[in-house]
Amino acid sequence: MPVTLKDIARLAGVSTSTVSRSLNDSPLIPDETRRVIQRIAREQGFSFNASARGLSLGQTGTIALIFPDYFERFSINLFFSSLQSHIRNVLERAQVDVLVAFPRSRTTGESNVQKLVMARKIDGMLVVNNEMDRADQDCLRAAGIPFVFLHKHPEDTLAPDADYFCTDHVAGGRLAAQALLSSGAGRVLLVSAIGEEFDARSEGFFSAWAEAGRSKTDIDVVFGDCSFEYGSGEVARRVVQARSFGSPYRGVFCQTDLMALGTLQALGLAGVEVPSEVRVVGYDDIELGKGFMPALTTVRQPLQEITELACHRLLELLGGARPAPEHRLIRPELMLRAT
Amino acid sequence: MPVTLKDIARLAGVSTSTVSRSLNDSPLIPDETRRVIQRIAREQGFSFNASARGLSLGQTGTIALIFPDYFERFSINLFFSSLQSHIRNVLERAQVDVLVAFPRSRTTGESNVQKLVMARKIDGMLVVNNEMDRADQDCLRAAGIPFVFLHKHPEDTLAPDADYFCTDHVAGGRLAAQALLSSGAGRVLLVSAIGEEFDARSEGFFSAWAEAGRSKTDIDVVFGDCSFEYGSGEVARRVVQARSFGSPYRGVFCQTDLMALGTLQALGLAGVEVPSEVRVVGYDDIELGKGFMPALTTVRQPLQEITELACHRLLELLGGARPAPEHRLIRPELMLRAT
DNA sequence: ACGTGAAATGCAAGCGATTGCATAAACGGA
């Protein structure tokens, strides 16, 4: 039988109001009483019943973490699990529990967002690398449930009044360009992918390139699928072919580490020297890149910073603050390693 | 303002009891009434308030997913995120939400398990690759909250009366041995790691080896840290050295794919031919292994099966069933690829 | 000694559902 407020009240010979106030550190209760009651509660192993408290208070102490539908796609995977760890680390300190959910049901297609909101199962929402349709957003707003986008480029059309915390991908693209520019003249291959964040990286790359006085015609662009295989297959093939046709690439910027690592491996086996013949720069800074041979030069996404900012903002909002919405782009860092 | 039972009742001109019964498909309500009320509820966008329902029913429609503390260690990472996806897929169908938590607070060291249980925030618990101390288990049992271990070898001493669903690592070790045995005579290197599951794999390997009439003296054992680097460093070095000293290994069984891939890469660069000179077998079947060059032969952990079994068992328990506890070992599968 | 304000505590009404029990309506049989 779980211990309730009433039990503690009986044991302490006071009313449940007093117990409630004591355990909630209300200033109405004198210290002495509070101490006694807290001791009794501790001895009895009392915990608040979350449902009861939720019902009474209108909040649950839980937030939802919405991951993209393609969460389990490997390339994104290795990325999001560390994101999740960071998030839980921050929120745990604030005593907030984390519910994970897909944006919509895999089977019925119903919106999980709306379901959670309508059931008042959560107080807030952290949306990772995902958009949210109008209906979902309206639902959240109508219910007054705060939400923060994280690791998602703000698209002004969709939710200009929401908070966004994202890597500054334009800056990231510039960093990659700088890494390649330093290796001197020559053509480079830019391996992008589908998505606004990739466009932003390309944009940064192009502009830094132009600012260095280099011609855009030196840049070839292809669009990959973010996989290791695309790197070891298509990308490496192009590099090798270009070399044998006498117009070698001096650098490759793969917009995900996985593609970069694939490229690296295939080039290694094909006998193409990295970085002396061609430099390779990745993006993300996944763990694996450090241990790879040669160690991958890459643009580190400031995951920890992003999650901390997003979580703190969400906590602020949960606390009732209504600050002006923020579209914060956090500068990534160039991890200059062997390639 | 959220819509409540009372609102629907007023609109329909009936009592809240009738509405509650209608929406819960009670047989007490005639079909016609039920339909009308359900329609109204739908029109009004009604949802049950989870807290109220939880308080009244004594259950929350949420389970906790407990991941190990070392969750974010990369080697485990790529593994657990797909686990999580599978779990959510299964539970979503049963309308059960998933709360993720570390077994204990990173900062205070308090048991999150106990906290969740005492607060009655969850109805059940799925424990991934983790032990649970006596106190936690006692707490769960006292509260009558069912829990299932998954992807964890049952240790009879700890919770013989709990359910376990785990890869049959002994069988996995045997599969690896078979893959290596087929390449004929010669010494092999067994790269293990710390943990009972690794011991089980070794055990299986040894016994299959012996059954094939081969001598145990052909097997060298080392203990790695499951990382790519350990493979590309220590393991590859040993293989190359052994070769140059005239007693080459004919096979390597790395008990995690990451170590195997590291090994593969370093051997590739060192010019050791795989599989003609030496075979390499991994364990886990991570996505990356398929795309690697050459594609890694490995033992696939039946993650999907494991999670489905565990989830279904938990759902059963949540439903009130009290079947005999099960220690189920699921047979892994040999993924015979290039190495 | 008494009125007054502050401090401590309790009462009881919610919060939004569920559900045992009571009641009302409808129906069928004699």
Add this chain to the structure above:
DNA sequence: TCCGTTTATGCAATCGCTTGCATTTCACGT
């Protein structure tokens, strides 16, 4: 026509906690 069932519905208590307001107690100033 009347009674006993069956069927449909409602009343009100309950789940555990919070909190506005009322009440009690006490110290203090006059």
